[in-house]
Amino acid sequence: MISYSDMAERKLIIRLFAAIGTVTTLCMAIIALFNNQSTLVYPLLGSSALFASSFFLGDRVEISSLIVLYTLYALMIYLVLTGGSHGTGPIWVFIVSPVTFFVRGFKRGIIDLIIFVLCVTGAFYLSNYFKFYSGYSVYFPIRIIASFIIVALLSGFYEYFRQMYSHRLIELVQKNEYLATRDPLTNLPNRRYAMAELEQFDAQQQTGSIIIADVDNFKDINDQYGHSVGDEVLKHLADLFVAQLSENDMVVRWGGEEFLFFLRHKNKQQATQFADDIHHALSQNRLDIGVNQLAVTVSIGISKLTTDVPIDKAMHKADELLYQAKKQGKNQTCV
Numbered sequence: 001m002i003s004y005s006d007m008a009e010r011k012l013i014i015r016l017f018a019a020i021g022t023v024t025t026l027c028m029a030i031i032a033l034f035n036n037q038s039t040l041v042y043p044l045l046g047s048s049a050l051f052a053s054s055f056f057l058g059d060r061v062e063i064s065s066l067i068v069l070y071t072l073y074a075l076m077i078y079l080v081l082t083g084g085s086h087g088t089g090p091i092w093v094f095i096v097s098p099v100t101f102f103v104r105g106f107k108r109g110i111i112d113l114i115i116f117v118l119c120v121t122g123a124f125y126l127s128n129y130f131k132f133y134s135g136y137s138v139y140f141p142i143r144i145i146a147s148f149i150i151v152a153l154l155s156g157f158y159e160y161f162r163q164m165y166s167h168r169l170i171e172l173v174q175k176n177e178y179l180a181t182r183d184p185l186t187n188l189p190n191r192r193y194a195m196a197e198l199e200q201f202d203a204q205q206q207t208g209s210i211i212i213a214d215v216d217n218f219k220d221i222n223d224q225y226g227h228s229v230g231d232e233v234l235k236h237l238a239d240l241f242v243a244q245l246s247e248n249d250m251v252v253r254w255g256g257e258e259f260l261f262f263l264r265h266k267n268k269q270q271a272t273q274f275a276d277d278i279h280h281a282l283s284q285n286r287l288d289i290g291v292n293q294l295a296v297t298v299s300i301g302i303s304k305l306t307t308d309v310p311i312d313k314a315m316h317k318a319d320e321l322l323y324q325a326k327k328q329g330k331n332q333t334c335v
């Protein structure tokens with residue numbers, strides 16, 4: 001199953017935030033320097049350096065995103081405390097909520113924003129109390145905080161629905177991916193899945209055995225008892241085959257009434273023993289169809305998978321041996 005991660009996109013966006021933060025704060029520091037606003041120059045330069053450091057952290061996305069976020073918080077609180085340039089500092093706080101939700105997600109984002117609002121409220125109070133900046137009107141902090149909360153709520157709603165939609169989408173893709181590789185009747189993996197597994201196995205140059213099992217006289221079963229009983233037979237076989245498998249092995253519905261077993265690291269002798277076990281299990285487990293019990297048998301062909309035999313050749317060989325087993329009277333294995 002493919003794993004779905006947005007890490008590459010996150011890395012890109014965090015680096016973008018860091019780059020914008022670095023350039024913006026650097027420009028603001030230069031402007032503050034020309035305006036002789038010494039209290040702004042150093043905090044802005046410090047922020048710029050922190051944003052730049054997070055840009056160069058590369059693959060450590062979580063750390064760099066936290067540096068970006070908390071540098072932003074610290075700078076915003078400082079701007080509220082000091083008023084920034086001519087009392088316009090608090091206007092920048094609106095950047096905080098979208099960045100917070102992006103970095104922290106919905107739940108942790110809410111917690112961080114509540115703490116941030118409390119800090120900003122405290123900063124307005126301290127600024128007034130210690131006269132760090134005395135140009136704020138009585139209503140200004142209230143309006144800034146109220147509008148900040150509205151923007152945060154909107155960003156929160158957006159993030160909540162985005163997360164929900166993204167989870168649903170991933171679930172849907174994974175479900176479709178699963179269905180595309182499953183046989184709906186027996187719930188076994190299908191031919192498409194098997195081909196991918198076999199190609200991977202081939203690429204890894206491993207050894208093992210292939211077994212092809214074909215139900216004997218299946219047309220007669222369909223004709224005599226009906227198609228739905230035929231389907232029940234296939235399901236019965238699938239359950240029985242799965243019960244025989246060991247951890248590394250796999251059985252797939254290869255098509256129609258044919259099943260393919262893929263036994264990793266099992267030589268011909270072990271595969272033959274496995275085929276005998278299947279014949280035996282089938283003879284012991286008849287299928288109940290109303291008052292009757294139906295005896296189902298299979299014919300089997302086995303071939304080796306080695307590093308010097310291509311998969312398609314091994315499959316062809318197993319098919320030929322299966323045909324031979326049918327010709328020799330069915331309900332048997334040819335190796």
Ligand SMILES: Nc1nc2c(ncn2[C@@H]2O[C@H](COP(=O)(O)OP(=O)(O)OP(=O)(O)O)[C@@H](O)[C@H]2O)c(=O)[nH]1
Binds near residue numbers: 230234255256
């Ligand atoms: N019920 C049911 N029948 C299927 C399914 N897929 C294929 N079949 C039937 O399987 C039958 C296979 O018939 P044949 O190829 O003649 O094979 P057979 O009767 O098993 O004969 P031998 O292989 O010689 O033993 C056909 O009648 C198909 O319609 C399925 O999913 N459900």
